[in-house]
Every structure is written in structure tokens, then in C-alpha cells.
Amino acid sequence: MIDHGGCPLFGLLHIKSVVHQRLFLATFCQAIALLAITGCGCMRANHLRPPTIVSPSAASCWTGGWLAWGRPFSGQAGIDDFDCFRTQALQRPSPEASIAVGEKAYAVAERLHLQKDRRAIDYWAQTIAWLDDAQRHTGLFHRNDSNTRIAGVRKSAMIRILSCGQTYGRLDPSSHLTLHGANGDVRIPIVHQGFAWRQSDFQRLDVFEPPASAVGNICGRGVPLVVFTSGKACRPTACDSCSQCDGGDSAHSRCGSFLDPQLPFAATALINLPTSIFQPQSGCDGGIFGDQPAASLTLVNPLANETLDAYRGIAKSPAMPLFYARQNSQFKPLAAFMGGDNGIDRPELKFLEPYQADKIPLILVHGLLSNPATFLEVADAVRADTQLAHRYQIWVFRYPTGDEFLASTAMLRQQLAAAFACHSNDAVEIGQRPAQRAVIVGHSLGGLVAKLQVTDSGDRLWRSIANVPLEQLRASPEEIAKLRRSFFFRADPNIGRVVYIATPHQGSPWASRCIGRIGSSLAGSRTRDRQNFQRLTAANPGVFSGEFSDSSPSSVDLLRPTSQLLQALAATPSSRRVVIDSIIGDKLPLPRSGPSDLVVPVASAYRKEAESTAIVDATHTTILRSNATHQVLLKILRSHLDESSSAGCDCLVDRSPMEPSITIESSKPSADVSRAIGAVHACAL
Template sequence: MSLAAGPLSRANSRRPVAPTVAAYLLAIALLTVGGCASTGSSKWVSLRSTPRNPLTDALGLVAKQGPKPTERTLQLLRRYNLEDKLGDKRALFAELNAINRREPNREHLYALAELAYIGAKRADAAMKSEEALELYGSSVLYSYEYLFDDSYSTPSNEFDPQFRRACDLYNSALEGTLRIVQSQGALRPGTSRIIKTANHDCQLEVQLKSKGWHEADFDRVEFVSDYEVHGLRNHYHNFGLGVPLIAIRRHLEPKDATDAAEQFYPPDLSFAVTAFLRIDADSARESDNAVVPTSTAAFAAPPAPPQKRTLHAVLELHDPLDSTHVDADGARVPLETDLSTPLAHNLSQPALDEDTLSTAGLLTPEKADRGLYMLEPFRADKIPVVMVHGLWSSPVTWMEMFNDLRSDPAIRENYQFWFYLYPSGQPFWQSAAEMREDLAKMRVSLDPQRRSPALDQMILVGHSMGGLVSRLQTVDSGNEFWRTLSDKPFTDLQADAEIRDDLAETFFFDPNPSIRRIVTIGTPHRGSEFSNDFTKWLGRKLITVPTKLMHGRSQLASRNPEYFLPSAPLNITNSIDSLSPKSPLLPVLLEAPAGPWVKHHNIIGQAPREGFTNKVSMWLSGEGDGVVSLESARLDTAASQIVVPSDHMSVHRHPQSILEVRRILLQNVAELQNFPHNGAVQYATSALPPGSEPPIPQLPGPIATLPTAEAAR
């Protein structure tokens, strides 16, 4: 299954595979000096033997004798001489409800919720799904009333451990309910169904609460509690009410899609939602008002055989990227959310395997996929942060930073994250030309009338060679890039129209007016000694030069004798050669003027000297991160620049780098909010007068910011 799902992917012909021995040599060379490839886990999540349940220890859910009440509940039963009725649920619930009507007390509600949940777990284990569903529903209602019913004389005590257990009972009982309901048919928003048990008919409506996803996006849901995360360093799980779920997106071919963003979503995309159940209080009370005049009547078992009753409930599926709280009977309640498990679940699919993507992009660039990809719903009102990987890598390399940044509510509120995949085996300037084309196509697809100001505030974050690809989106070529090829006018060039157009797009370009900031991390602005005679020889042996490029070179040489300079980069056919310190485009890029609206931030890695690998790396590439020297990584024109204690492979995943990117993103929002013209977003064409700067609010400084002159020392 291909990762690329839309028109930005390319169909490619097969090419011969390079010799195995040479492949091993290149791999060893790259790994020895700490190449750009990720060390991401090949197994991001695994299924748990039993679902995670916060009540496991408190209620003895996995004990041999089965679940049992807490001591606090047993104490309440002893006080009312009800302990001997534990084996008769119907009589026990009837007496406890009667006691609660005479002496309203939240302790009684908690005991009812806990006992109903224990009964549901026992019935579930015995495959009595109707009884389990009835009892799970009772537990949801009792715990909800414990938490929010303000008719009791004393309010809920949030400092009481019982309060948190009541939250866990609501969540766990709701999850048990959803598991049974889902076994009878997939849960999809926009649908309604009748759930039948012995005592009730429940009219359940499923509603989606999301500003980005649509009802048609849902294929199925899975439960976060079934999975254990391995591949991410940090796991972001926020506590509250509700059941965190993994929604599996229904993929459509672009030709069948009505949403223009469809082409940018990979197949089998997973995303986070939280299920929250609301039960109509009136229908609960009317179900048997004479027996129990509270919401608990809905599932209370009366002494006589009850008449079948009808309840109305709404299951809300909340997108945690949009909302982290819900209103529950006038109270603002946090949702239980999990952003990390759905992300890890998504990364576990074979199409996103890091080794496959990165190696294909390096060795067979003609066959490799390329394009922009989104793991979140497209939002026209959020600023895009586009992450660009480096050599022998893929978008998967950004998942640690993505996971950490997205955990910040202020980041989620203002930004959306996109990822650019490109064949890292080709010269970086060719990848930059393709990225310019892909960004232009994206804008035409998503905002053809250019009515979304947020898309004109784009931020690029590039690691290693991805920093060069990103920087080439922000500078003005003038004639300087062409002069690395020839000192003759472009108009004198003899070539087919397609080849002329490709050359023009690669060597003549303007800065993208929609890009406002760029962050380069471990980028070889002056090349890398890693690109030495040995690695360049291996690269030429292993990296398959695209047929189109070879044909173009042959035609240009034959039809334009003595037109190109001897040092012309036309002869550079792979990325390793293009990163050499002798590469003719690097000094031109270093001096090229950026758009006056662009701010550049730079992060440099400095690996420790300990260890054989680091010593070899620094011997090859000089003092720095093991691949890029401090001198090459330094950028005198950067608005901010820091040095991070990390090697090249990990510098973009280092906590200090992630905190710096977070600082830059928050500062960007603060500057936009304090910009003149009443805080309105300004387009790139509305540049400030020369020499003037918008007011910058007082913000925490960058972590370990160094003066640019000191960064390379």
C-alpha cells in the first residue's frame, strides 16, 4: 500500500537495484557518522493482554475470586445491615435506592455506582450481555448523579479519593457500554439506534463535535485502553470524564472525494476522539417516577417486574484538538483525552514504516513518493507548520516533536502540522523546486481565492538537508543560482520545452510570500565533510539517477556545447554530492536575500566527545553534531540561534530543540496578536516600511540562546 494518496504522488518505473555490498557500505558509512534517519520504533503500539482500567486494583478486577466492593462501600452496607444481600442485586439496589430517597447522600450514590459496575463486570465475563449492558448503564447514571446532581445538601468533594473513583466508574462503565454496543454494530456519528435490554429500550443518537472532521470520515473506532504505546518518548493523556477512542478514518480516492484536503490524508489515518454520554434526565425520571424520583430510577430494579421503559441518550464524540472541556449540568468538566495513543496507532501501519520510506527515497528517488501530508484535519483558520525531513529520512522522524508540541493547548489552538515527504536521494535544489510546486498546488486546491489569512503565515521547520530545502522557499534567486551553471543568458539555451521549464523552475524563483518563519535544525549551510570521496563514490554506485534527469543532461550537453561551466552543478545527480562543502550552490544560497517578511531561527547540535562513534564522526566532519560542523551549521543572519547538546540523528528530537520550536511558535502568535492594524493578520505584500519592526511582547527568552558569533565556538 502506497503512502501517497493524491495527485502529488508520482508513478515511477522500476530501476535496477544497486549491489548489495555497496549498499551495506553506504549504510555503515551513514550510521557511523549518525545520519539523518530516524531511530523510530518499528512497533509503536502493542495490544494489551487486558484493557487498561484505573479500577483494576481498587475493585480487584483481575483477582481470582472476581471483582469485589471497596472497603468504604462494604462499610456502608454493614451500617445498614445489607452486607448479606450482596448476592441478590435486585433486592440490594431496591433497598439502597429506598435509603437514598429517605436520606439523600452522595455516599449512597457512589455505592450504587460501584456495585452496579461490579455486577456488570461479572455479567460481562459470563457472556450475559443484556444484563451487563443494563448494569453498566446503571453505573454511568449513578456516578454521573454523584458528580453533578446539586439537589443534595452537600456538594461533591473533589478532594475525596472517592470523587476520582466516581469519575473512573463513569468512564469505565461507559466504556463497557460502548464495547457491547459496538459489538452489535459500528459506532458512527450521524447515526441513531435502539438498544434493547430486558428492562429498557434506549434511543441512542451519536453526534460528532469537531470543527475539522466530518461524519463521513469515520470508518470505525477502537479503544485507547486496548493499546500500550512503545515508540513515543512521552505519552499525553489528560484526565477527566469520557472514553478516549481511536477513530480510523475512511479513505476516499481523490477523484471520489468532495473535500479538497482528501488528497493530503494518508490511507488508514487514525485520530483521537473522546466519547461523552448525555442521558435525558426527564426520560430517566419519567421511566418510573413512583418508585425512584431521581435519575437513578432509570436503571433501578423495583420489587415487582418492571414495565419496559424508554430512555433517550446522546453519545458525543469530541475532537480533543478543538475542545478539552464539556458543559455537564452547568459545570465545566475536563474531558479524558489521549493524543499520543492514536498517533502511535497510526504510525504502526506498514505504509508508514520509517525504514521503507527513507531507504526508498534515498536509493530510488524516481520511484519514491513525494508530497504534503496531513495527520490532522485541514483548518483554514490555523497557521500551517510544515516539517521537512533530511537525508535518508521521512516525516516519521518528526513524531517526537509533533507529539510534544501538540500537547500544548496554545499550540493546538493556533497551529496545524503538515509534513513534506520528498526523495532524499536527489540534489536538494531539485527537491526544493518540487516543494515550491507542491506548495503552490496545495494553495490552489485548498484556498483558490486566497481568502485564508492563516495560510499566509506559514512556518517551515527543516532538519539537516530539509533545512536547505526549506530555506530555498524563502530566498530570491536573482541570476546568481543560474550563474553557477553558465555565464551565458538563459534565453540562449537550446532544449525541449519541458527541460527548459524544469531548469527555469529550479534556478529562477521568488521567495514564497506565504512563508513568514523558518527554523533550521542541524542544517549544513556550508556543506558537510560527511560528503567525502568515499561516501560520494558509494552514493553514485547506489543511488539510481532518475531516467528523466539522465535524458535531460544528455540533451543539454549535446545541444549546448561549451555553454555550461566546468563546475556546473548539472553534473551533480545525487544528494550526497550536493551536500559537499565544494557544492557550488551552497555559497550562493548562503548569500541569497530572503524575503524581508521572513524570520530565520537556527538550532545547532553539538555531540559529546565520549564514545568511539562520536570520536570517529568528529574526526570526519569536524567539531559539531557528528555530521555537520559548528562552522557549517552557524548562520549569522538568524534572528535567534542556540546550540543543543545532541548528535545529528537526535538533534531535532532533543527536548531543548522542541522547547525552542515551541517558544518560536508562541512568540509568533504573540507578535501577530500585537501587530498593528487592530491585530489583523497582514499579508506578505503589505510589508512594513524598511527598518521598522512590529512591537514584540515580553516573552521568555529561548532556551540557552547564544549570540550568533558564539554559536560556532
């Protein structure tokens, strides 16, 4: 009990102070919730780890120990000891002798590496050669522990060559590996198998431990790694070519602006080395067991279809470059939300690999307070499927989500047109043009951005915010042109399918509550845009209505169920040439909104014109990581392949209305699922 000395004023002041404290606490909690529920708070920062390197064996001699290496290693003396060791092995050949020589070579290499001696590369190479020589002997690896150790040493030697080869001046990933053999330098050409990238794009290699959570990891032969392109992006010029790029690949040059500089991509390295490289010509013609393979270093595309037997069963980690790109991205979703286009966070369409005429573009558009990395697990699932990896190429659209989303939508429309045009002369046979079959997938706000790529606007959107024709507006030609790009457009004829994931077609109740107002105020730092629009409304009194009546609204404002623009967009049908699919999250009900993913009600995400609707047990922020979502999306993409193949023409015909399909991909109690179905059917009526 607080004594206010009988003065009611003190009591009122105390009450006011308590109220302010509680309001501040509530506001702070809601700000944190804003980050969490919209996706920014769910971006996991799983960093790639360095690869596992096994330690040299302390006792690398075979039974009897008569080749024990007793003297301490010191420079040339240690190398001379190894040469003596190898000579004895050749005099009494056996599988165990080859293994012991390989182990000794590995120990020498590791010690040279500690001294930063470039000869380490040659001894890692000898490790591979001698262990392979032993492996060629039938029935060698009959003990699991021996097999595991030998495989670990060989893989470690490969990792060292791939990781340290450039540092020691021995490896050029675009060209060759140089080894110092017994008879002089040996230059081993590098074969680049199955890549859309050019040979000159292979600028740097880096090896990491495959991310444990990636579904596309496959154990096998070779070492999965990340390749980095050059630091200079290839930009098209007025002559429709690119002087910075070599070769005659015109499509690669014209589409180069959609590839980031130093873009990482996946590869698997295979190394085969004969022991004959390291034996004098006067010595044995081959290894202990005769016939030797040709020396080779091959970089294989793990996303290519495995049509060649030589590359079946290789190790793969197609998600490794995606994890690397996420942990090294300079894009800051929250900064972009609050600050808009700041140079780094500008709207950009990007390819994850060079354009390929036989692959269908799969365009991924992220949601509010997010970035393309939110699709990492989705991209991994697609690339882990051999058929889909062979038939789809992934494009991503990154944009500052605090800006009025029509501007970003217009930018995507413009960049897609340029992307489809940049390879227009490189299409294969009629009926196989992927530009006519592109799939666009949008999560949350990104679903609305995606819808505006497959919709003919007419004047419906403009009439929802203004009561006079655009031409009658008092504005500069530049302002008129900008508004025209945002509000008047046609459906992109190159997109054949749209997949909505947790998309608030009818808005989200959170946008109308205090947390939504906080989000809108955070996005209010775009003062220049707001001031320009305020001048426009002042010059045209009484023309604009709704959320546009006095200022340009933020994307959060446009997600309010009462938004006139959102209602107009929801009422605007998509092109009949486009197939629509929906994936909806149903986790818990929202007050007065029914079943929801905790952000978007099922009723808001449902589209009655969708060919298929899948309801999954997931929240708004986990739906893109849900295995159920992945399986539904993969099924949709396979269906799209079948439909594209059966079309047999260079066009998409208008689609007749179909009976919608609703599936439940959920392990939730039947009552919860029934409630979600009821909400969906209520929307359909």
C-alpha cells in the same frame, strides 16, 4: 607468523586479501553509520498498546453480603439473577448499593462479551449509569482505593462500548449509539464538539493506552481515542467541488486532496447515562439519588480551545493518532532514498486536519533518509501547548530524499501554491489571513528545501551549474520546463517565517568522505533520471560544470562543502519579508570542522541573517526529540503569533536588519559552549 613457502607472490596475495577484508568491514560499518547519523537509524518504533481493562470483581456486594450472587452465570439465567440483584438494590437504596449494581452489570457485560453476545453493550452502559448514580451522592468517594476501582470500572465500560460498539452493530460514530432499555430501544445522538471534520468523517473509533512518552497526555474525564476518516479521499473536481463529500463545506472539498484517506485524528469521548433508561416506567422515576442527567455521548476535540466549562478537565492524548500513523506508515525512508518516486514514496504535502481559516499553517519538512514521523515529538509539543494548538495547523511534506532535491523542492512549491489557493475564498477578516503568516520548519536537508521556498533564485543557481542561459540549451520543451521549475522561482509570499534546525547550509564533511560516497551510490538506482540527464549533457558538451558535469547528482552529492550549487544557495539571500530563526546542535567537535552535532558543523548551520540563533546540546538525530529544541521552537511560534497580531494588515512588509540574538540552551561545560560561540562569531565576521 604465516609461512608463504618463500614465494613473495603468496605474501602479496595474502596482504591484498587482508586489505579487502578490512575495506569491506570499514565499508559495512560506514553504511550502518550512514543510517544512524542521517536519521533513518533513529526512528523509534514505539507501538501503541491496547487500553487497560480491569477485571470484574469477584465479590461485588456491599457490607453484609446479603446480595451475594451465588449461581454460575449461564445465558439468560445469569441476566435474570442480575435483574433480581438490581431489584433488591432499589428496595434498599444507598451509594454502596449503586456501586454493587454497577459492578454486577460490568461482570455480566464481560461474560456476555466472551460469548460474543451484543447485549454486552447494554450492561456496560448500565455499569456507567449505576456508578454515576452513586457518584452523584455527596461525599461518596472518601476512600482512594474505592475511588480508583470505581473509576477504573467505569472507564473500562466506556472503552468497551467505544471499541466494540461498531462490531456489535450498536455504534455509528458519525450518528448515534443504540441501547436496549427496559422500555425499548434508546437512540442516543452523538455530539461532535469543536472539530473541523465533518460529521460523516467519523467512520471508526479505536482506543489505545496513551503513549507514555507523549508530553501532551492529560488525565481527566473521558476516554482519549483515535478516530478514522473514510477510506475514500475527497478529491476536487472541475466544478471546484467534490461529489464524494456531503455538506456544503466548499473549502473542505477543495482542500480534500491534501488529506490522506483513513486519516487518524484525536478525540475524547464523554458518556453520561441515566439509570432510568434501564428501569420500567412503572418503577422508580429516577435513580437511587433522584434527578438524572440526560443521556449523551459526546466526542470532543482535544485540540480546541477550552472555552466551554462543560469540556474543561477532559482527558487528552493528542499524540495518539501521530503514534498510530507512524507505526502504520507505508512510507519507507531507505527505499525512497534508493528508489525515488515509486508511487508510495512520491513527494506529497499533507494536512493533519482539515484546513481552518483561523489557524496558521506550520509546515514541517524532514531531512535525509527520514520522513515526517521524525517530527512526532515536535508536533506533540506544539499540540500540548493550548495556545499554539488553538492557533496553528500542521502540514507535513514527505519526499524521497535520494532524488536531486531541487525536483522535490519544486514539487513542494507547486503543492503549497495549490494548498494556499484551495481556501483563498474562505479567509476571515483582513489582517487575519493565516496564508500570509505561515511558518516552515526544516530539519537537516529539509532546511535547504525550506530555504528554497523563501528565496528569489534569479539566475544565481543556474549559473552555478551551467555557463549558457537556459533558453540556449539544446533540449526538449519538456526538459526546459522541468529545469525552469527547479532553478528559477520566486519566494512564496504566503510564508512569513522559516526555522532551520541542524541545516547544513555550507554542507557536511561526511558527504565528502567514504560514507558520503556510499550514500551517493545507494541513491544511484534512479537510472532513468540519470540517463536522461546524461543525454542532456551529451547534447550540450561543455555547458554543465561541477557535480552536474556528467550526471544528475544525488542529494548526498549536493551536501558536499565543495558543491557549487550548495555554495550558490548559501550565498542566495532569503526574502526580506521572511523572518529567519536557527536551532543548531552542538555535541562534539568534528576533525577539522570544529563544534558540531556529529553531522553538521556549527559553522555550517549558522546563518548571520537569522533573527535568533539557539545552540542546543544535541546530536543531529536527537535534536528533534530534545526538550531544549522544543522550548526554543515554542518560543519562536509564540513570537510569530505576537508579530502577526501586531501587523494588522493583509501583507508582510520588508523587514529591516536586526541585531541577531544568540542563545545557549545547553548544560554542557562552559568551555564547550564557548567553543561553539566562537565558531558562530567567526562565521558572523
